[in-house]
Amino acid sequence: MGTVKLRTPILIILLVIFVDQALKIWIKTHYTFGEVTRLGGFSWARLYFIENEGMAWGWKFGGSWGKTILTLFRLIAVGFGTWYIGRVVKQGYTRGFIVCAALIYAGALGNLIDSMVYGVVFSASDYSTVATAFPPGGGYSGFLHGRVVDMLYFPFIENGTWPKWMPFVGGETFTFFSPIFNVADAAISVGVITLLLFQKRFLHKETPKPVTTPGVTHAENAKAAE
Numbered sequence: 001m002g003t004v005k006l007r008t009p010i011l012i013i014l015l016v017i018f019v020d021q022a023l024k025i026w027i028k029t030h031y032t033f034g035e036v037t038r039l040g041g042f043s044w045a046r047l048y049f050i051e052n053e054g055m056a057w058g059w060k061f062g063g064s065w066g067k068t069i070l071t072l073f074r075l076i077a078v079g080f081g082t083w084y085i086g087r088v089v090k091q092g093y094t095r096g097f098i099v100c101a102a103l104i105y106a107g108a109l110g111n112l113i114d115s116m117v118y119g120v121v122f123s124a125s126d127y128s129t130v131a132t133a134f135p136p137g138g139g140y141s142g143f144l145h146g147r148v149v150d151m152l153y154f155p156f157i158e159n160g161t162w163p164k165w166m167p168f169v170g171g172e173t174f175t176f177f178s179p180i181f182n183v184a185d186a187a188i189s190v191g192v193i194t195l196l197l198f199q200k201r202f203l204h205k206e207t208p209k210p211v212t213t214p215g216v217t218h219a220e221n222a223k224a225a226e
Contacts, residue, residue, distance in 0.1 A: 009085050009102035016106035020183035021113060022151040028118075029133060033125040036153075044156045048180050051125065051147035071115040071144040073074050078112055081105040096194070097202040103191030110184030111148050118146030150180045 031049040039045040053067055078209030085101055125131040131140075141147075157176035163171040181189075195202060 004089055004098050006086065006089050007107075008095070009089065010097055012099060012102040013106040013109070015186045016103065016183065017110055020106075020110040020187070020220065023151065025133075025185055026113065027151045028122055028125065028131050028149055030130060031083050031125075031151075032130055033127050044154055044158070046155075047151050048153040049125070050180050052150060053147060055072075067115075068144050071112070074108060074112045074115065078105070078109050094202050096198060100191040100195045100202065103187040105192075107184040107186070107188030107191070110182070110187070115146050115147040116144055118149070119143070120146070121221045122146075124223060148182070148184045150185070152182060152186070153180045 027047065027049050031047070033051070036046055036048045039047060043224040053070075070133060075147045081101075082105075085098070085105060088098055088101060118139075120139040120143055121133055122131045122139055123129075123137075124140035139146075154177055155175045157174075160174050160176060162172050162174060
């Protein structure tokens with residue numbers, strides 16, 4: 001497997017950011033909050049517009065100051081990620097590891113953009129009004145206080161029932177795969193899960209092929225490869 005050029009992770013990051021932000025902006029400016037539509041007539045594939053403060057499962061952390069701290073932490077993490085991806089490319093890590101790192105980085109950056117600027121750029125979304133970009137009266141919040149847009153919802157099993165013999169949940173209804181997420185979240189999940197599944201294959205550096213020149217001794221070839 002050949003050496004990975006820096007353009008590979010850059011292209012992956014740009015593609016994820018473009019798709020993520022294009023879908024978020026379209027949803028934000030065309031859907032009212034909580035609006036749902038089915039994709040292709042499938043009951044288990046939907047666009048469902050919600051927003052959250054940026055933490056997993058919509059949790060909040062410490063009000064306004066907590067939101068600022070969370071966004072700043074993400075900004076620092078993305079800055080570190082920029083340096084780290086350049087480092088692993090330079091040190092010759094495997095293509096699989098670099099692709100996964102790029103996906104995780106792109107996902108973090110995609111949600112960071114929402115948190116940083118969406119509150120300034122868009123008006124508020126509610127159950128009856130579609131948001132507009134660059135409203136005359138200003139956005140719904142300040143810099144670093146935007147809400148992350150989610151819209152992908154795939155409830156493969158809805159209103160299922162746990163068997164009655166199961167402890168604690170027997171007889172109760174459930175939905176299989178209830179999270180509502182976005183493209184950035186999906187990129188992070190794919191990157192992390194792939195790394196966990198193939199860590200033995202990915203977590204090492206590529207060994208450069210030895211340089212061989214006809215008519216030259218092995219020692220001289222080894223010295224030339226250094």
